Amino acid sequence: MAEVFLTLHVLAAVLAIGPIAVAGSLFPRYASRDHEEGREPSASGLLHRICRGYAFAGLAVPVFGLVTGILLGVLAQAWLIASIILTALAAALLALGILPAQRRLLAGRAAGEETGPAVSRLHMLTGFFNLVWAAVVVLMVVRPGA
Template identity: 45%
Template sequence: MTKFLLAVHVLAAIITIGPVTVAASMFPAAARRVLAAPEDARSLAEVRTLHRICRIYAVIAVVVPVFGLATARSLQVLTSPWLLTSMALTAAAAAVLAGLVLPRQAAALAGLHGDPDARATSAVQRAAVQQAAVQRAVRQLAMYTGVFNLLWATVTVLMIVRPGSTTGA
C-alpha cells in the first residue's frame, strides 16, 4: 500500500504542480506581450488560458499533500524534521499561490480586458492608469511566482534528499 500511495503522491505532484509552476512562470511575459500589443487577441487568449490553468490545477493539487500525508503515515515518518519542513514549505507555497499569485493574475487580466480606474476622467488618463496598474501587478506577479517556484523546488529537494531518513537515500 505504501508504494501505491507514494506513486500517487509523486504522480499527482508532477501532473498538478508542474503545470501550475510553468503556467505561472509564463504569465508575466504573456501579460507584457498584451501590454505591448493590446489589439492582439491571441496574446490575450494566452493570458486567459495561463490564468485558468493556474486556478484549476491549484485546486486539483490538493491531492498532493493528501497522498503525501497518507504516504508519510504509512512510512511512519510524520514527525521527521525534513517532512515537517516540507509540509510547512508546502503550506507556504499554497499561501503564496492562493494569496499573491492568483489574485495578481486576476488583477492583471482585468486590467488587460480594459477595466479602467473610475477615478481617471479622460480616456487617455484611464488608459495610462490601467497600463500602470497592469505593469505593477505583472512586476509583483513575477516576483511572487519566483518565490512560489523556489518553495516548490525546495520541497522537491527535501523529498529527494530526506535528511535523517532511514530509507538509505
C-alpha cells in the first residue's frame, strides 16, 4: 500500500508543483511585457490562474507524502522533517508572496501603475520557491541519514 501512496505523492508533485514552477517563473516576464506594450494581461492572467489553480491541487502532495511517511515509518527521520519544513516554506511563499504579488501586478497593470520593482521582487520569490522545491527533491532522493 505504501507504494501506491508513494506513487500518488510523486505524481501529485510532478503534475501540481511542476506547472506552478513553470507558470510562476514565466509570469513576471509576461506581466512586464503586457505592461510595457500596453496590452491586456491575457498571458500573465492565464499564468496567474494556472498558479492559483494548481496551488489547490498541490495540497495533495503533502497529504500523500504524510500518508506514505506513516506507512513507511519514517516520520521521525531528519530528512523527512526537513522536507516537511521546506514544503511548508514553499507553501507560505506561494500563498503569502507569489500569488498576492501576481494579483497586485495584474491589478496595478489595470490601474496603470509602475510595475518594475514588483516584477523584480516576484522574480526573486519564484526563484526561491523553485530552489526550495529542488532542495525537497534532493532530500527525498538522497535521504541523508536514512
